[in-house]
Amino acid sequence: MEEAVGSDPQTKGKSNVILVDGSNLRRLNSRPNLFQYIRQLWSRRFFIAADASGKSFESQRDMFLGRAWIILSPMLEAAMYGVLFGLLLRTSRGIENFIGYLFIGIIFFGFLQSGLTRGTNLIRSSQSMIKAFTFPRAALVFSQSLRGFISGIAPAFVAVIGALLFQWGNPPTWRLLLVIPLYLLIHVFSTGLMLLIARICAFIPDLAALVKLAGRAWFFTSGVFFSIERYATHPEIQAFMVANPAYQFLQAVRGAVMYAEVPSLETWLYLSAWSFGLLLVGLIVFWSVEERYGTIN
Template identity: 35%
Template sequence: MALDGVTRDRPDPHAAELASRHGLSVTGARPGLIEYIRRLWQHRYFIGEFAKARSSTKYTRARLGGFWFVLTPLMNAAVYYVIFGLLLGTSRGVEDFISFLVTGVFIFTFTRDTVTSGVKSISGERGLIRALHFPRAVLPLTQVTVKSRQIAISMVVLMVIVIARQNFPDWSWLLIVPVLALQLVFNTGLALWAARLGSKSTDAAQWLPFVLRAWMYGSGVLYMVEQRAADLPAWALIVLDVQPAAVYIDLMRYALMSPENFGAEYLPDHVWLIALGWAVLSLVAGFLYFYRAEEEYGRD
C-alpha cells in the first residue's frame, strides 16, 4: 500500500509529453521576451481603460475632485517659495524664480508620483492578479498612464503661470513634447523597477518617499545648483548636473522660460544625448528587471 501511495504521488513521466503534444503550458509561466511584449501590446486598450477608471475614482470623495491633480503641486510650490525662496533666500540670483520653481516642482512631481504609484501597483492588486491571467507589467504601465494624463493637465496650468510671468510662447515651446516624451520613457522604467521592488518588500512604500525627497533636494528644483553647490568638487557638480531629474527639469525650463531667464548656458553639454541615454537605460533595465520575476507576482 505504501509503495502504491508513493507511485500515486509521483508525477506521470508521460505528462510533459502529453502537455507538449496538446499545446498545454504551466499556468502563469513566463513567456519569451518577444511574446511578452506582444501580449502587452494586445492589452493596450485595457491599460487605457483601466487608467481612465483609476483616474476617475482617485478623488471621488474629495469636493474638488480631479482638480487636486493640479492643486497639490501648486500648493507644494507655494510652500517651497515661502520657505526656500523668501526665508532661506534661494531665489537670489535666479531670474524669474517663480517660473523656475513651479517648473521644477511640476516636472519632478511627475517622476515622483509615477514611482510612488508604481511601487504599489503589484502589491495593491493581488486579488486581480490571482483572478486573471495577463502580463503583470500591465499594472505598473496603468499607473504610468494615469500620471501621464495628470501631467498633461498640469502642463496647461504651468504654461499659464509662465506666460503670466512674461515668458511668452516661442519656437522653444515645441521642445515641450520631446522633453515630456523622454521623461515618460524614463519614468516607465522606474515604475517597473519600483513595482517589482514593492511586490517583494512591504516596507518599500514607506522608505522610498524619503529617497525621492532627498533626490528632489539634489535636483535643483528649489535653487540653482551652480550657485548653491559652488564649493563642491568639480566631479560632484557634474553628477548633479547630469543626473536624470535635473536634466529633464532644466530642459523644460529652457523650453518654457525666456532665454534671458534661463538660457542654453545653464544646460550641460550634450544634454539631449544625456536625456535620451537616461530614458533608454531606465526603460530597458526596468523592464528586464520586472520581466524576470513575472512568474512570482501574486504567489506569496
C-alpha cells in the same frame, strides 16, 4: 504526447489511442520569454488604455472641488516651497522669475517622482486581479504610468502658463513645443523607474520606507528650488547634480519655456539614453520574476 485508454463497454478489450500535440502547452502562470511577453503586453494595449483612462483623476472624485485639485494642489505646493525656500532660506537669489522656476521644478519633478511613489504598493494592492486573471503583470505598471500621463497634462499646462505669466515681457516662442517630447521622455523614464520599484517592493514591502526616503533625497539634489550656480565653488557637488537625470530634465524644460533655449543634442541623447535604458532594464527585471507575483500573500 499523451495517451488515453477508453473504457466504453462496446470497445472493451480494445484501446483507443488519442494523440495530443503538447508542444504549445505550458504551465499556468509560467513566464514566457521576453519577446513573447512584450507581444502579450502589446495585445493588451486596449485594456491598458481603458483602465488608465477610467481611473484617471480617481483620487479627486470624493472631494468637493473634484478635479480642481489637479490644478490647485501643485499651485499650493509651489507657493509653500516658494515661501519656505525662496523667502526664508533665500534660494531665490540669482534666479530670474523664481516663481516660474519653482513652478516647473515642483510640478515636473512630481512626474518623475511618481515612478517611485506609485510603484511601491502596486503589486500588493493588485493581488485580487493578479490571482483572478492571467495577463502580463507589467500591464499594471503601464496602466498606472499612462494614468499618470493623462492626469499630469493639466498640471504641466499650469506650470508652463504660470512660468510665462511671471515673465510677461518675454513673449513665448516656438520652443515651447519642445515641452511635449520632454514630457513624453519624462514618463518613459518614470515607467522604467516604476517597473524597478514595483519589483523590489513586491516581495519586501519594508523597502517602501527606504524608497520614500530616497525620493526625498532625490528631490533635494535635483535643483527643484535652487540654481546649481550656488555651488560654483564646489565642483564635485555640481558634477553630481549635472549627472542627475532629474536635474537635466528640469533644466531642459525651463530652458524651453523660460529662456527660449533648445536643449543641446548631447542633452537629448543623455535624456533619451536614461529614459529608454531605464525602461528596458526595468522591464527585464520586472519580467524576471513574472511567475511569482501571484504567490504573494
